[in-house]
Structures are given as C-alpha cells and as structure tokens.
Amino acid sequence: MIKVVTQILWFFQGLFTRMGVDFDRMLAIVTVKLTVDNRIDRSGRGKKNTSNALMRQGILLGICGPIFFLTGIASGAFGVSLLLFQSYLFLMLLMSFMMEYSRILFDGNDNHILRHLPVNSKTILVARLVSMLVYMFFLSGCMSVIPLVIVCFWKGVMSGAFFIISVFLNTIFTLLFANVIYLVVMRFISVEKFQRVMSYVQVVLIAGVALSYQLVGQLIYNIQLDMFQPGTWMYFTPPCYFMSLTVMVKQPTGPALLLALIGVGLVVVLGYITVAYLAPYFAAKVGVLNSYSPVSKKHKGGKEGWLYGLARVFGRSPMQVTGFVLGWRMTRDNLKFRQGVLPMMIYTMFLAVFFLYQGRQEETGGIVYYMPLYMMAMISIGIQMNMSITDKGNLFWLYRSKPLVRPGALILGCFKALFVKYYLPAYVLLCGIFIVMLDWVILPDLLFILVVSTLVSYIYLWFSGMLFPFSKEKSSMDSGRNMLRVIVLMLMLALVGGTHVLAMRLSWFGIWGAIVVISFLVFLMEFVICRVSWRKVISNY
Numbered sequence: 001m002i003k004v005v006t007q008i009l010w011f012f013q014g015l016f017t018r019m020g021v022d023f024d025r026m027l028a029i030v031t032v033k034l035t036v037d038n039r040i041d042r043s044g045r046g047k048k049n050t051s052n053a054l055m056r057q058g059i060l061l062g063i064c065g066p067i068f069f070l071t072g073i074a075s076g077a078f079g080v081s082l083l084l085f086q087s088y089l090f091l092m093l094l095m096s097f098m099m100e101y102s103r104i105l106f107d108g109n110d111n112h113i114l115r116h117l118p119v120n121s122k123t124i125l126v127a128r129l130v131s132m133l134v135y136m137f138f139l140s141g142c143m144s145v146i147p148l149v150i151v152c153f154w155k156g157v158m159s160g161a162f163f164i165i166s167v168f169l170n171t172i173f174t175l176l177f178a179n180v181i182y183l184v185v186m187r188f189i190s191v192e193k194f195q196r197v198m199s200y201v202q203v204v205l206i207a208g209v210a211l212s213y214q215l216v217g218q219l220i221y222n223i224q225l226d227m228f229q230p231g232t233w234m235y236f237t238p239p240c241y242f243m244s245l246t247v248m249v250k251q252p253t254g255p256a257l258l259l260a261l262i263g264v265g266l267v268v269v270l271g272y273i274t275v276a277y278l279a280p281y282f283a284a285k286v287g288v289l290n291s292y293s294p295v296s297k298k299h300k301g302g303k304e305g306w307l308y309g310l311a312r313v314f315g316r317s318p319m320q321v322t323g324f325v326l327g328w329r330m331t332r333d334n335l336k337f338r339q340g341v342l343p344m345m346i347y348t349m350f351l352a353v354f355f356l357y358q359g360r361q362e363e364t365g366g367i368v369y370y371m372p373l374y375m376m377a378m379i380s381i382g383i384q385m386n387m388s389i390t391d392k393g394n395l396f397w398l399y400r401s402k403p404l405v406r407p408g409a410l411i412l413g414c415f416k417a418l419f420v421k422y423y424l425p426a427y428v429l430l431c432g433i434f435i436v437m438l439d440w441v442i443l444p445d446l447l448f449i450l451v452v453s454t455l456v457s458y459i460y461l462w463f464s465g466m467l468f469p470f471s472k473e474k475s476s477m478d479s480g481r482n483m484l485r486v487i488v489l490m491l492m493l494a495l496v497g498g499t500h501v502l503a504m505r506l507s508w509f510g511i512w513g514a515i516v517v518i519s520f521l522v523f524l525m526e527f528v529i530c531r532v533s534w535r536k537v538i539s540n541y
Contacts, residue, residue, distance in 0.1 A: 002034050005134055019275045022123045029114070029127035034134060065143035069150065078155065079247050082163075085147055086170055086239035092143075093136055093174040122279040129274070133175060140171045151246065159249045166245035169267055173238060176270035183278040230255045235262070314416045316526065319406055323413025327387075327469055328421060330414075334470070337386050341422055344382030348375055349426065370500070373434070373449045376427050380457040383418045388467035395471040396538075407468070408532035414469045415461055419454075427453075444511040448500060451518045458525035466529070466537050 009016075009027060016023045069085045114124055144167045152160035181201065189197050234240040241263025248256035311324035331337050404410060431446050500514070 002031060005034065006031060009130070016126065019126070019272075020120070020122045021126045021275070022120065025119050026123045026127045026130070029119075029124070030130050030134075033127070033131045059142070061139055061142040062145055066146040066150075069147040078250075079243060082243040082246055083239055086166070086242045089140060089143060089167065089170055090174050090239050093140065093171060094178055096136070096139065097132070097175060097178045122275050125279040126275060129175065129179065133172065136171050136175055137168065140167050143167075155246075155250055159246055162249050163246045166242040166263075169245070169263060170239070170242040173242075173263065173267050173270065176267065176274055177238075180270055180274060180278070183274065187278060230259065234259060238263070238266070241266070310420070311413070311417070314420060315413050317409055317530070319404075319409035320413035320416065320530075323410040323415075323469075324417040326410070327414030327417035330469055331418060331421070337389075337470075340386035340389070341379075341382050344385075345379050345422065345426060348378045348382075349430075370445060370449060373427070373430060373446070374453075376423070376430065377453045377456055379423050379426060380419060380453060381460055383422055384415065384457070384461055384464055387415065387418060387469055388472050390470040390472065396468065399468045399471060400538075406530055406532075407534060407537050408466060409530040411466055411468060411532075411537075412461070412526065412529045415457075419457065423453075444515065445500070448511055448515050448518070451515055451522055452500075455518055455522045455525060458522065458529060462525070462529060462532075466532055467540055468537070472540075 006027060009030070013023050016026060065085070069081055144164060148160050148164055151163045185197055185201060230240075241259050244256045244259035245263065248260055307325060307328060308321070311321040311328075315321035315324045399407070399410075427450065434442060434446065500511075
C-alpha cells in the first residue's frame with residue numbers, strides 16, 4: 001500500500017512544490033509514518049494482524065455504504081440517493097476525524113525530531129494531512145465500492161467516474177474543513193487555553209453531527225431536488241456540491257455546474273488557507289502544546305473520605321477498591337480523556353432524545369420505547385475505548401513492576417469508577433424522564449436494562465484486551481477494531497432486547513426472573529475478570 005501511495009503522490013509533485021512544500025522531505029515523512037503504523041501497531045501483534053484490522057474495518061464500511069445509498073434509492077430519485085450518501089459520508093468522516101484521526105494532527109512523537117531538522121512548517125503539516133488522507137480515502141473508498149457499481153449500471157460508466165471523483169473530493173473537503181477549525185482555534189488561542197477550548201468546540205461539533213445524522217434521515221424524503229431551479233439551501237450545503245458532480249453528467253444544467261464548481265473551489269480555497277496562512281503557526285505551537293503540561297489542582301486527602309466510601313460500595317475486594325480510587329483520580333484532571341468520552345456521551349444523549357421523541361408514535365411501554373436506554377451502553381463502550389489510552393508512551397512496565405497477584409481486579413475496579421462517574425448519572429437522568437412519562441410501573445424494566453448494560457460492558461471489557469488505565473499509546477488501526485466491537489455489541493443488545501420482550505410477556509414475574517438471571521451472569525463475569533492471568537494482559541501490549 002505504501003508504494004502505491006508514494007507513486008500517486010509523485011503525480012502531484014508540481015502542486016506540492018507550488019504550495020511551498022518540500023516534496024522529497026514530505027514524501028519521506030509520509031512513508032515513515034505509514035510504515036510505522038503498518039508494521040508496529042504499538043502492540044507487538046505484527047503487520048499481519050494490523051492489516052487484517054484495517055481490512056475488517058473496510059469490509060464493515062463496505063456494508064454500511066450500500067445501506068445509505070439504497071435507503072435513498074427507496075425514494076425513487078437518483079439525486080436524493082446521491083445526496084443521502086454524500087451527506088452520511090461527510091458526517092461519518094467528520095466524526096472519524098474528530099474522534100480518531102485528529103490525534104495524528106497533534107501527534108508529538110515525531111515533532112521532537114522534526115523541529116530540529118531543516119523541514120519547514122508547511123511540509124510538516126501537509127505530511128500529516130496526507131497521512132490522514134490515506135486512511136480516510138480508504139474508508140470512503142470501501143464505503144463507495146457497491147454504490148459505484150450501482151451508479152455505473154444505473155446511469156452509465158461516465159456517471160460512475162464522476163461519482164468516485166466526487167467521493168474523493170468530499171473526503172478532502174471534510175478533512176480540510178475539520179482541520180481549518182482546529183488550526184484557526186490554534187492560531188488565535190493561547191496554548192494554555194487551547195486544549196480546554198478545543199474540548200468545548202469538539203463537544204459542540206459532535207452534538208451538531210449527531211443532530212445532523214437524524215435530520216438527514218428524516219428530511220431526505222421530503223426534499224424535492226430540482227437541478228434547474230435548486231433551492232437556496234443547496235448553495236450552503238456541502239454534500240449538494242459533490243452530489244451535483246455526478247448529477248450534471250445526465251443533467252448538465254447551469255445550477256448543477258455552478259454547485260459542482262463551488263465544491264471544487266472550496267476544496268482549493270481551504271487547502272490554500274491551510275497551507276499558506278495556518279501552516280506557519282502550526283509546528284511552533286504544536287511543539288509548545290506537546291511540551292505544555294497543565295497545572296493540576298491540588299486535592300487534600302482529608303476531603304476524599306467519600307471517595308473511599310463510594311469505592312467500598314462498588315468494590316468487592318481491596319484490589320478493586322484500589323483500582324476504583326486510582327481510576328477516579330486519574331480522570332479528575334485528564335482533559336484528553338474527557339475529550340474522548342464527552343463527545344460519545346453527547347452523541348448518545350442526542351440519539352436517545354431523538355428515539356424518545358420517535359417512540360411517542362409507538363405503543364406505550366413497547367420495546368422501541370426503551371431503545372434510548374439500551375443505546376446508553378455506547379457511553380460505557382466509549383469509556384473503555386479511552387480508559388487505556390495515553391500519549392506518554394507504553395506505561396505497562398509501571399503496573400508490571402507492582403506485585404499484583406490479580407491484575408484483573410485492579411482493571412475492573414478502575415472501570416467501575418468510570419462507569420459510576422460517567423455512565424450512571426446519564427442513565428439515572430434518562431430514567432427520571434421515563435418515569436415521569438410512564439410512571440413507576442416501568443421500574444423493573446429500567447433495572448433490567450441497567451443490569452444488561454453492566455453485563456454487556458463486562459463482556460466488552462473482557463474481549464477488548466483487559467488493559468491497565470492510561471498505559472498504552474493509541475494506534476491508527478485501533479479504530480477498526482473498536483468499530484467491529486461496537487457492531488458486535490449492537491447485535492448483542494438486539495438479542496437482549498428480544499429477551500426483554502419475552503420477559504415482558506411472561507407477566508410481572510418474568511422481568512424479575514430475568515433480572516435475577518442477568519445479575520447472576522454479572523457476578524460470574526466479575527469472577528472471571530478478577531481471575532484473569534498476567535499472560536492475557538501481557539498479550540495485549
């Protein structure tokens with residue numbers, strides 16, 4: 001793959017050179033970054049497993065892409081199907097950048113070396129953008145394979161060619177758009193405030209993306225696309241620009257051509273602004289940002305009696321209590337952890353509110369009504385995805401140097417702390433809304449969903465690697481594995497939802513019997529996790 005990327009980049013050597021980028025050095029940086037990601041994966045699993053993880057992610061997106069496209073085809077209009085696909089592609093890539101690939105932009109591992117070499121700021125920034133584009137092109141390409149075949153058979157090969165061009169332009173636009181937001185904030189905000197401001201900006205963007213996901217799916221069927229007299233809103237909607245690139249092959253109208261030119265022009269303008277105006281400030285500020293350590297607030301030990309009391313309530317052994325206190329303290333001033341978890345919480349809460357609104361049209365008390373509560377399990381998964389991630393290198397040696405007989409108990413205690421700190425408050429808040437709407441009669445159902453979410457979280461913790469808190473650097477391939485695990489989780493929740501329906505039909509004692517059974521499985525999983533061997537833990541580093 002690396003050879004293919006370098007050969008493609010040679011075709012654009014003149015363009016990079018005109019932008020003030022040292023092409024040879026940029027190509028060397030990109031090659032090294034891709035080689036490191038492809039061979040090391042920072043887990044010791046080797047090249048084969050890393051490539052398999054990326055391929056599995058591609059297969060998953062290859063399944064999701066046709067779903068979005070065929071959903072639009074159900075409306076009977078070619079333009080609507082293209083708009084729906086381009087919209088979800090834009091939102092998916094934007095979400096992936098903010099939650100996964102933005103780490104590459106501010107990665108400090110190579111910055112200490114590059115700052116002392118004769119490499120200008122434009123070259124460093126463009127090299128990082130190209131590295132991100134390689135992965136994002138792979139995602140969008142896999143997502144577009146089957147829709148491309150459909151477009152070729154439906155509208156001809158020429159339409160298919162413009163379709164794949166529009167997909168890649170959409171990918172570049174999304175990356176540059178998100179990148180400009182980050183760099184503009186970096187340009188005008190001091191280093192001391194940058195991380196905190198970006199955490200708020202990221203939460204707002206995630207909330208907007210979550211809302212857009214639902215609005216696109218709801219409004220797409222009410223849209224009448226007229227490429228001869230397009231609505232004013234189309235000129236302010238990026239997916240419409242790239243949709244027009246394909247539509248204009250069969251409908252070469254003036255407005256369609258104008259929309260397509262706007263899309264291409266925006267890609268050029270954003271690229272120029274990024275390289276010409278924002279890049280000069282990038283390398284210097286990233287260097288300061290990576291060396292800057294925010295001052296942590298001092299907390300007096302005498303005021304933490306409540307924390308130990310809370311730990312003893314949820315921890316069933318001294319080692320779990322230790323892990324609980326450790327996890328709670330380590331996330332107290334951990335801004336990067338909150339940046340990873342809060343977007344997932346906001347996204348899940350938006351989806352929950354949306355489904356709750358939609359559930360009013362369903363039978364009161366039906367299983368669809370409880371979908372928001374089942375979806376809260378995504379918060380728990382978000383906690384586990386970020387619980388072990390650090391940018392301080394591999395810190396596994398720190399835990400291994402301690403005489404821990406049962407490492408699983410410490411890991412479980414840490415997860416319980418984060419589960420109580422982030423998941424339970426959101427779940428209790430949503431339960432309060434349900435009780436107000438449906439009365440106290442649904443209390444058994446709420447308890448059932450809570451124990452089910454706990455069980456699913458424990459199962460995910462077991463299969464996700466059993467990693468110590470904040471002890472491993474994140475690999476660019478981890479997103480593929482995380483995505484696959486989330487899909488499996490959703491399938492498990494669907495299966496449990498069927499069990500919920502069955503229990504509800506067995507009169508009042510059915511749901512209480514199910515609660516007892518699931519609670520027993522929860523305690524069984526705790527027993528299994530606490531007795532995990534060092535061999536299993538070591539194999540994940």
